[in-house]
Amino acid sequence: xxxxxxxxxxxxxxxxxxxxxxxxxxxxxxxxxxxxxxxxxxxxxxxxxxxxxxxxxxxxxxxxxxxxxxxxxxxxxxxxxxxxxxx
Amino acid sequence: xxxxxxxxxxxxxxxxxxxxxxxxxxxxxxxxxxxxxxxxxxxxxxxxxxxxxxxxxxxxxxxxxxxxxxxxxxxxxxxxxxxxxxxxxxxxxxxxxxxxxxxxxxxxxxxxxxxxxxxxxxxxxxxxxxxxxxxxxxxxxxxxxxxxxxxxxxxxxxxxxxxxxx
Numbered sequence: 649x650x651x652x653x654x655x656x657x658x659x660x661x662x663x664x665x666x667x668x669x670x671x672x673x674x675x676x677x678x679x680x681x682x683x684x685x686x687x688x689x690x691x692x693x694x695x696x697x698x699x700x701x702x703x704x705x706x707x708x709x710x711x712x713x714x715x716x717x718x719x720x721x722x723x724x725x726x727x728x729x730x731x732x733x734x735x
Numbered sequence: 736x737x738x739x740x741x742x743x744x745x746x747x748x749x750x751x752x753x754x755x756x757x758x759x760x761x762x763x764x765x766x767x768x769x770x771x772x773x774x775x776x777x778x779x780x781x782x783x784x785x786x787x788x789x790x791x792x793x794x795x796x797x798x799x800x801x802x803x804x805x806x807x808x809x810x811x812x813x814x815x816x817x818x819x820x821x822x823x824x825x826x827x828x829x830x831x832x833x834x835x836x837x838x839x840x841x842x843x844x845x846x847x848x849x850x851x852x853x854x855x856x857x858x859x860x861x862x863x864x865x866x867x868x869x870x871x872x873x874x875x876x877x878x879x880x881x882x883x884x885x886x887x888x889x890x891x892x893x894x895x896x897x898x899x900x901x
Contacts, residue, residue, distance in 0.1 A: 649854065656805055657790075657863040661854045664867050708865035708872055709804040 654706040668703040756844035766815035772826035790861035794876035801864040841881035848901035
């Protein structure tokens, strides 16, 4: 079992969390986006080995946030509120 | 049993588990409202003086609010509020008197049931009272005799079945 840090609730059991995906900006404007760009946005991920910033959802308080996690060791390196990181 | 042949759900009123070392009782007649936005302003308007509680905080006899998220809480009152739903100045309330249920758990086996239901660090505290308990999204408070779980009413039966086997 792992403990994940929700920026609002603090440390909680990993079963309370849901992986959302890699943080990436939706290509805009929609009418100018090619099929290839849209497909890449939907399906292609960097999937780095090592430190990776990921969007997670804490399912009990419904907070979306960014968590940095080492994908090779599963070590949690930190978390930050999504709104602060996006601004 | 046929798949569609569901047993009738137990009514909230009078629902209880009476085992030698574990007692659980569903509370009835209380009021609850989901509030969002400016929580302090909502409480001043709906239940002045009600404290906003985090995880496993001691629930007082009177009204209290259990924090769910930064801007959302469940306000629990001794009787239904009867307040109109909708947005006011910076906050919103939705009556869920029948939508949420509460269960008081007590008895010498209570702490073991609590430890089985969640691995959250209850001594460490948390601003949010929301957690997964027995796999169900609940709000957890402490009482003088044990603990209290608030759960969305459709999950009450599952919670009681789990508690009965804990």
